[in-house]
Amino acid sequence: MKPEETVIEVENLTKKFGDFTAVNEISFKTYKGEIFGFLGANGAGKTTAMKMLIGISKPTSGEASVTGLDVFSQPDQIKKNIGYMSQKFSMYDDLTIKENITFFGGIYGLDRKTIKNKIKQIIESLGLEEVANKLVGALPLGWKQKLAFSVALLHDPKIVFLDEPTGGVDPITRRQFWELIYKQASQGTTIFVTTHYMDEAEYCDRVSIMVEGKIEALDTPKNLKTEYKVDSMDGVFLKLARNIE
Amino acid sequence: MKRFIGFVKKEFYHIFRDKRSMFILFGMPIAQILLFGFAITNEINNVELGILDKSKDHETLKIINKINASEYFTIENVVENENEIEAVFKKGEVKAFLVFEEGFAENLHALHKGKIQVITDATEPNTANTIVNYVQSIIQHYQQELNSTSDMGVQIDIQTRMFFNTELKSVFNFLPGVMTVILMLVSAMMTSISITREKELGTMEILLVSPLKPVQVVVGKVFPYIFLSIINALVILILGVTVFGMPIEGSLILLAFETVLFIITALSLGILISTIAETQQAAMMISLMGLMLPVILLSEFIFPISSMPDLLQYISHFIPAKWFIIILKGIMLKGVGLIYLWKETVILIVMAVFLIALSIKKYKIRLE
Numbered sequence: 170m171k172p173e174e175t176v177i178e179v180e181n182l183t184k185k186f187g188d189f190t191a192v193n194e195i196s197f198k199t200y201k202g203e204i205f206g207f208l209g210a211n212g213a214g215k216t217t218a219m220k221m222l223i224g225i226s227k228p229t230s231g232e233a234s235v236t237g238l239d240v241f242s243q244p245d246q247i248k249k250n251i252g253y254m255s256q257k258f259s260m261y262d263d264l265t266i267k268e269n270i271t272f273f274g275g276i277y278g279l280d281r282k283t284i285k286n287k288i289k290q291i292i293e294s295l296g297l298e299e300v301a302n303k304l305v306g307a308l309p310l311g312w313k314q315k316l317a318f319s320v321a322l323l324h325d326p327k328i329v330f331l332d333e334p335t336g337g338v339d340p341i342t343r344r345q346f347w348e349l350i351y352k353q354a355s356q357g358t359t360i361f362v363t364t365h366y367m368d369e370a371e372y373c374d375r376v377s378i379m380v381e382g383k384i385e386a387l388d389t390p391k392n393l394k395t396e397y398k399v400d401s402m403d404g405v406f407l408k409l410a411r412n413i414e
Numbered sequence: 415m416k417r418f419i420g421f422v423k424k425e426f427y428h429i430f431r432d433k434r435s436m437f438i439l440f441g442m443p444i445a446q447i448l449l450f451g452f453a454i455t456n457e458i459n460n461v462e463l464g465i466l467d468k469s470k471d472h473e474t475l476k477i478i479n480k481i482n483a484s485e486y487f488t489i490e491n492v493v494e495n496e497n498e499i500e501a502v503f504k505k506g507e508v509k510a511f512l513v514f515e516e517g518f519a520e521n522l523h524a525l526h527k528g529k530i531q532v533i534t535d536a537t538e539p540n541t542a543n544t545i546v547n548y549v550q551s552i553i554q555h556y557q558q559e560l561n562s563t564s565d566m567g568v569q570i571d572i573q574t575r576m577f578f579n580t581e582l583k584s585v586f587n588f589l590p591g592v593m594t595v596i597l598m599l600v601s602a603m604m605t606s607i608s609i610t611r612e613k614e615l616g617t618m619e620i621l622l623v624s625p626l627k628p629v630q631v632v633v634g635k636v637f638p639y640i641f642l643s644i645i646n647a648l649v650i651l652i653l654g655v656t657v658f659g660m661p662i663e664g665s666l667i668l669l670a671f672e673t674v675l676f677i678i679t680a681l682s683l684g685i686l687i688s689t690i691a692e693t694q695q696a697a698m699m700i701s702l703m704g705l706m707l708p709v710i711l712l713s714e715f716i717f718p719i720s721s722m723p724d725l726l727q728y729i730s731h732f733i734p735a736k737w738f739i740i741i742l743k744g745i746m747l748k749g750v751g752l753i754y755l756w757k758e759t760v761i762l763i764v765m766a767v768f769l770i771a772l773s774i775k776k777y778k779i780r781l782e
Contacts, residue, residue, distance in 0.1 A: 223623050245625065253623040257616025263431045264424065275420030276624045304431075 174201040176328050176359040177222065182231035184217050191217040193382035194231065199375075201327070204350060204360040206373030206390075208406065213379040215363050216332065222361075223330055224248050236327045249277070252321035252329035256336050258313050260320065262306030266297060269305055270320060277324040291319045311342035318349055328359040335366065347372050370402040378409055385409050417626065421634035428608065429638060438604060443596045443646050447653050450592045461545055462490035464508040466499065471519035473528070477556055481512070486548045503535055510534045510545045522560075528570045546574050589660050590742035591715030593650045594735045597673070598680050598709050601643045603701035605636055605684030610697040613688075628777055636681050643677040663749025672745070672755075675762050676738040682769035683734075689776040709735040734765050 177199040184192040192214045199205040209215040220226035222235055224244030233240040236250045260269045267288055274284035292301050295315055305313060314334060321329050331350075335343045347369070354360050354374075362373065370376050370390060377387040386393055386409060390402055397405045429435045463481065467474050482489045490508050493499060499511050513531040515521070522528040532549050534542035550572055557570045609632070612618040621631050651669075654660035662669065683705065691697035712719065712726060713735040719727055730736050737758040744750045744758075752759065 225619075225622050245627075248623060249625045251623070253620065255616050255619050257619070259616045259620045261424070261428070261617060262615075264427055268424070268427060272420055272424045273620075273624075276417050276621070276626050278417060278625065 175199070176201055176203075176236055177205075177361070178232075178234045179222075180232040182218065182221060182233045183229050184214075184221060184226065185229045190382050192221070192228075195379070195382075195384045197377055197384060197387055199328075199359055199361060201359055202354050202357045204354050204362065204372065204374045206370050206376035207361060207363045207379070208370055208376055209363075209379030210410065214382040215379050218379070219330060219332060219361070219363060222247075223251060223253055249324070250326055250328075252324070252326040254317050254321040254329070254331050254334055256333035258310065258317060260305050260313065260317055263304060265302050265304055266292065266308075266316065267301055269316075270323065273320050274323050279324060287323055291316070295319065311338055311345070314338060314342070314346060315349060318346070318353075322353065322358070326358070328361060329353070331360065331362040333363055333365060335364070335369065343369070367401065367403040367406060370406075376402070378406060380409055385412075418630065418634055421626075421630070422637050425608070425635060425638045428611075429642070435604065435608075439600060439642055439646065440649070443600065443650055444653065446596055447589070447592055447650055448657070450588060459485065460488050461486060461510070462508040463487045464491040464493060464499065464502050464511040465489055466493050466496065466511060466513045468516040469514050469518035469520075471517075473519040473522055474514045477514075477530075477553065478512075480556055481549070481552055484548075484552060486552075487545075499533065508535070510542070510549070512549065522568050522570070526568045528568065529573065530570060531573045534574065589654045589658060590739050590746060591713065593647070593654070593742065594676070594713065594738050595706070595709055595715060596650060597643060597647060597677060598683075598705055598735055599701070600646055601639060601677050601680035602684035602687065602705050603698060604642075605639050605681050606687035606691060606697040606701055607694050608639075609635055609685065609688035610691050610694050614693055629774065632685060632774070632777060636685065639681060639684075640674075640677060643681070644674065647673045647677070660746065662746050664745035665751060668752060668755075669742075669745045672738070672741045672759065672762070675759070675766060676734065676741075679734045679762060679766040679769060682766060682773050685773040686769060686776065689773060708733050712736065713739055715739060734762060737761050737765075 175198050177197070179198070180196050181194040182192060182196070183190065183194050195218060207215050207219065217226065221228045221240055222233065224235075224240060224247040227244075228240060235247045238246045238250065240247065261272070264272065270288050270291060271284055274287060279287070288301075292298055295312070297312070297316070300308065305316070308316070318329075318331070318334065321331075335346055338346070343366070350360055350362070350372075362369075364370065373390065375387065375389050376393065377384045379385070386396075386405065388396070393405045394400060394402070397408045399405055399408065429439070465478060467478065478489065481487050491502050493502060493511075496513075499513075502508055502511075511531075511533040513533065515529040515531075518528050518530075530553060532546055534545055553570055553572060557568060560568050609618075612621065612635075618631075622628065626634075651660075651662070655662065684701070687697055687700050687704070691700055708729075709715070712722075712730040712733045714730075715735070719730050719736070722730070741755050741758050741762075744755050748754075
């Protein structure tokens with residue numbers, strides 16, 4: 170990965186809820202076309218950190234910019250330039266595939282012609298021709314997730330945030346999902362992904378591991394494994410967690 | 415604007431594809447208004463009467479025919495002797511007896527006075543009450559007819575053999591209450607449920623991360639319900655007027671304005687509930703317990719507020735429904751205009767503005 174164009178730049182970013190410091194002075198950068206894994210146990214602060222980056226939570230202190238826009242002063246601009254897919258499957262079950270795409274295209278301000286092209290493109294690339302007019306609720310979870318990913322990319326954002334996108338899916342579907350992620354990254358989209366699955370961490374270009382509000386490790390999976398002298402990311406994670414305790 | 419239309423369109427898809435929503439929106443109001451309405455009107459529809467006519471002259475015959483011809487009564491039993499009355503009552507064949515005195519027509523012409531006794535079955539005091547009132551009005555009408563054709567100045571005395579209170583609630587007093595409750599229920603409950611549904615499904619998060627402003631999301635979600643609630647109000651009014659003969663004495667424009675005002679108040683309550691409730695079920699419970707009960711109990715819908723303890727009377731001032739019922743009754747029954755209703759209207763406006771401001775503020779806090 171050539172570190173060229175910076176997409177996210179974070180310096181000493183902190184978020185406090187009263188006395189509790191959820192995110193404690195974290196700093197990192199992500200680059201164009203990079204798959205950046207954002208790891209951490211539940212409660213480690215990764216969701217809070219991500220919420221600050223996607224403009225729905227105001228940081229307490231520090232600095233951060235996403236696609237060159239400041240998270241303090243330009244959260245509304247940031248929202249237009251990012252894609253987001255949450256851990257809960259996030260499309261409308263009672264709308265058809267076409268209606269869902271039309272709706273989300275509409276709220277991102279795409280014009281009718283663009284939406285039409287996008288519908289065609291998504292349905293073709295995911296092979297959904299036969300179910301295009303079916304309600305999304307009737308689709309298997311794996312298809313829904315691929316669809317949600319495509320919808321998150323509707324407005325061609327420079328970066329897409331995936332919040333535990335593969336929760337509750339079987340390994341085969343997960344692998345297919347990761348193929349989509351790779352394809353998108355190779356086209357220059359930055360992928361910012363949080364995950365519980367350590368095998369998925371191996372697929373990332375670089376990973377950061379958060380423990381109790383701080384980033385304790387940040388490197389490529391290969392370097393991390395060498396540094397901690399283990400043969401899997403699982404090992405790295407366990408060692409880190411124990412050191413803290 | 416285009417975004418907004420897209421949003422509203424999607425909202426209508428949700429509503430029209432959800433059988434439950436459709437039922438609450440349209441099935442329930444119709445069922446309720448018919449149920450409440452007929453629960454009252456049944457009591458004065460084709461009630462069975464018994465007759466004991468000791469006189470059997472042309473006047474009593476005319477009165478009996480008149481009563482029989484009205485839609486309120488059918489004559490079910492005619493007895494010849496006072497002793498038989500109790501037996502007929504016991505069998506439950508009739509709800510009331512009319513007893514004409516001996517020589518009714520003679521007395522009427524000679525003394526200008528006739529006597530009719532109404533004996534009612536007191537086991538159903540409400541029904542009994544209503545019957546007496548209706549018999550009275552029919553006979554009074556007859557008396558007026560007699561007096562207008564001759565100068566006799568007759569007076570027909572009606573004696574009742576039952577203790578009754580004169581304050582009788584009629585369907586006209588009841589319908590504005592039903593309309594208020596239904597509008598409150600549909601507007602507040604449906605909006606709070608539809609907003610919490612997005613929270614539950616996780617789509618709210620997506621909407622908040624999108625370039626849509628929170629206010630746009632809320633307005634987009636609420637707008638269809640303003641529209642549907644107005645249709646609902648129309649349906650209720652049309653049913654009230656056509657099925658129950660409810661009058662609308664006052665200005666239709668004022669009625670429309672006040673209704674929209676109340677709908678907006680109810681919708682903002684719905685938004686407020688959705689900022690507190692995390693799940694659809696919680697939203698429904700809060701709507702039912704927090705809105706429906708006070709609306710039914712403290713709005714003068716069923717129970718007179720003036721006879722309540724001071725504390726409850728005080729609380730009732732904060733129930734929007736109470737003011738709306740006063741407005742509805744004023745416009746529909748009394749035919750009064752804004753000159754008489756400005757105080758209630760101002761109170762509703764203040765409530766609506768306050769609730770909207772509060773729910774927007776609470777909504778923002780939730781996003782931090």
